[in-house]
Amino acid sequence: MADEEHMEKTMDKDSGEPEETAANEIPVMNDLDRKVTAEFADYTVRKDLVSKVKGNALVPSYVLEYLLGKHVTTTDEISVQAGVDRVRATLADNYVHREEANLIQSKIREKGRYNVIDKVQVALNERLDQYEATFENLGISRVVVDSQTVKNNPKLMVTGIWCMCALVYAYSGDSKDVPWRLQRLMPVQMSHDDRENYLAMREKFTADEWIDLLMQSVGFNPDLFGKRAKLLHLVRMIPFVERNYNLIELGPKGTGKSHIYSEFSPHGMLISGGEVTAAKLFVNNTSGQIGLVGYWDTVAFDEFAGKTKKADRALVDIMKNYMANKSFSRGRNTMQAEASMVFVGNTSHNVPYMLKNSDLFEELPAQYHDPAFLDRIHYYLPGWEFEQIRSEMFTRGYGFVVDYLAEILHNLRNVDYGSAFERYFTLSPTLSTRDKDGVRKTFSGLMKLIYPSGEATMDEMEPLLRCAIEGRKRVKDQLCRIDSTMAEVDFSYTRVGAAEPTAVQTLEEIEYPELYWRDGHHRSDDAEEPSSAAGEPAERIGEPAGKSTDAERSGRSTQTVAVEAASVTTQQSPEPATQPKLNRIERAAAAAREGRLSYAEDQRGVTYDKLFGAFVAGARNITIVDPYIRLFYQIRNYAEFLETVFNYTERTEEVHVHLVTKHADDQHIDNQIASLNQVRDAFGQLGIIVTYEFSDTAHDRYIESDTGWIVTLGRGLDIFQQYDASWLSPMARKQQLRKVKEFNVIYQRDRSAEPHALH
Template sequence: MNAEALNAPSPLDWQALHDLNGKVAGVFKSLAIDKRRLPASQLTKRGIPAYVAEWVLESVVPGQGELSTEEATKVRDWAARVIPGPGEQNIIKHRLAQGQTVKVLTPLQAEVRLKKGKEPERVAQLSLLGIGDAYIADALLEDYPDLLRHGMWGVVELGSLQDGVAVLSFKPMQASVNLKLYKEARRQFSLHEWRALLLTSLGFDPEAFTEWQQTLLLCRLLPLVQKNMHLMELAPKGTGKSFTFENISPKVRLISGGNISPAVLFVNNANGQWGLLARFSVVVLDEVQTARFEKPEEIVGGLKGYLANGKLTRGGLHETASDCGFVILANISLDDQQRPLRELLVEELPAFLQETAFLDRIRALLPGWQLPKLSSKLLVGPDSALTMGLKSDFFGDALIALRDDLEAESYAARNVHLAGDKPYRRNEESVRAIAAGLMKIQFPHGELSPLDFHRYCVKPALQLRQLIWDQLYTLDSEYRQYEHGIRVQ
């Protein structure tokens, strides 16, 4: 990426972005929200992600425009009653012990425990309350099967029984996605208007980024729209690598540091409980240098198999298929020109993650060092021109729904062929997958010119895969029998 392309300004000026507010509100109606309302509510300070906080806003104080003082007070009063604070676990348990009914906004996860010679036991876990064995009715699990997969956010009504706590009712946070309407809505916008809308929906101010930086931010969405899209982002601290993933969807699981074991990722052989890669659409390892990996050789061995064929297994005892995307976020050091200090970009990763057989299965490397450090100036605020975006819960579900739309894959397969005497097969597969993903993100309606496909889908795909290929080319002479520069015919 040359300096001119890196520094090309945002394609839409302030007035064009400002005028876009009316179109967004008119086309998406109740599915759009003024993104200034969320920071003013201070809901995220209570430890809930944006996709939940915006649902709360629409439930408690529906409306458009900036959040008024009265609305802010109303939503904070509601939050104080319903969203448990970090020090309120024992107070809630005390109220339950006294026979009171308690309503809380919390993630709810359920599991069925099978024991030989005993009736199946259905239990619910409420992590915010420190409750791991609440009773839950079979009817709730029938109505909301996602409780058994990755859990759901919602308002839970709890009551006390003689021998424990029970979930009495559950009002889930749900957004209904009509992909046909989403695609039809795209036809109402130009490409640059649509890109600006996507960025605003993520909470970013599109005017604060160059066109290439906007593309990099949109590339973070690739694992949501593409099955088995595995990528890595390297950047210095403070660039907001995890910002998108922690606020986009309950089907995305972010792991920041802590202990990571084969049982957590793959399957617990002791009880047959499937791990995160089987239960979520995207799993993100954040701050990978600070994580503590138990049995790293087993983890990287399992990952190599999973990233190659989408099958999860551990020791041959259990096996299942998954389309979960796997994302690694890691910090790197920069020089005084804000470029990577080391020629080998992956050198600062844990040694077992530098294996070429593992890196080869990562589709793309995002150069996060080309993005500015995250600050309030980069986010939607009082001075932003475009403040209307898609509600986070609807937006996240729409992106994940695009995984099952295979038109972009077919288009990429027909139109992406690597040039050269000896192109490498995984490079071609990766470029096609990235290009198809960028087509889904930017052209979900499938209407684009060959020129647009090349500029906005293929070109970035080549650059992101080239960064992975450069690592492989440097680390292992086996790869040097193939073309070094990745080009298309």
């Protein structure tokens, strides 16, 4: 036991964990940053400054960038720091924290006049025939607002907007009178259209540079994303630039699905999926006042998924009509609006599980899991393709002040590039009108984001068209699974002058052809063998994993490998012709044997796949008890064990792995929990449901699987000697190249448990 304690102290410093960048380190400007700040000097901001000034102020990013855009207009570090200090001072003095509301009220009273930053909503007091404002954080209401202010800012009447306000305290002596007076109200958003300058500046950037600039503008480091990932991120922005665009994104937690709709634009509204009524969303029959769709460019429904959620059937019907026709009616009048609809939610299962057992819309409430509703979706954004947000993914470079970019996109909604591709490409004639509308609207949105002038070559348009077709195809293919009466459609296009059309496939169709089509007409029976890190096929565990040849043993004669395998006699007999062929996981499981294996110090060729693969093959529930999963390198061992679980289990089934370990010491406990959570989140996206618990009494080390095996681990997972853990070293990726410590492993059948049948 002392050996493990010593190793914890000595190996953590060699864990290969990436070093953190100093918080006060000045970022180095690259070519794109220099170009951006030269061409758009008045409308750019260094994106990492937002987190520096935000503190505990619960304000959207566009509010902070509005302030930064006013005070930080240079790249000189001294001036930047001075501007940041001014913004911090503005927030400290004027932003209203709810818990400090009484203090700010007192300041207004004592000083007579005071500036505040708060979210303001206005309502008409019909009894007094006057508009009255409520300040959300300040906690005051019935503040009189003049009619002109309301006319200039109609969103004040809906859900409110963030404003910089000058408030005056004037007590009249009348207890019924409100002493608060609004002297000035300035919304935190731009008020002019700079499109002409924007289009002129765009011509000075290549398409790749412009895409990277847009990525930096929404806060991401473009260097960490591939071309496809960047394009999918831009799809999230289409609802801000395209009228009446219907987008759905379902995927794992923590991928930033809703962030852009709450933080990116003052023209977007994010609401909880269960907290909206027909009156609030469309029109109030009592007052005749139009709802959210009449005031916002984008209305996004957060947490939209959830099978148990209930939805108002009347709301769903109105929504279907609006999504199809851009109009809605409640009562006698029919109204029109331009708001785009976005639906974001979390999935509970991975893609192959959903494809095998249901469809990619399975998480939606029953009222929305309706072909008539889903057919109105223009694009299904595959949330499972987005990585979980990590700190290193955020940019430290320059991008547009989001409020500036949001205003540009708002004004580009008047433009339509939906038919621009038709000079070069022809869509398949089998596409329905709704299919074509979905493709055209997505293509138009991408064009306005990347080529806002509307001019692009055939080669530049083609990836945008493919992306647009894929998103609508994902919707239609799932509809065919849900509604058997719906005919499949040929999602292809033909280039001008080409003899044959070009087919478009979704990525999950390519990755899981045997699951994607329920009738199996695209099914492939070819299956790869499970392999270890070196690519060896799974072995029978009647012999030691990594057993050496005579030539190899002669090369290290000073070492011995003791193997005490249980005597298991099997009689081979020809398989009957009618016996079904085993799949790769069943073949791996059939190789498992009871026995004991011993490994010598400095032996190589040992991998987790060889040690454990056959004994977890086909498992759905695995428990691993190891008190020493504490430090980074030990948690890395655990992650590599989970890779073995991934290799030897079905992706169409969820696999639950539960870890029992001990707490790290006070110095490492926070890193232990953070790393275990990171492992949990990473493998959760792959269908490996990871849980863990801490037990101060845990001592033995073993793996127990519902396949009926118990593997007793002499050293736990900590079998490898120290090695070069940098990613430049092959030992970081190839377990069989590492030297091991001396250890034993015992394999036993769990006679008290009946293993589940493999399917």
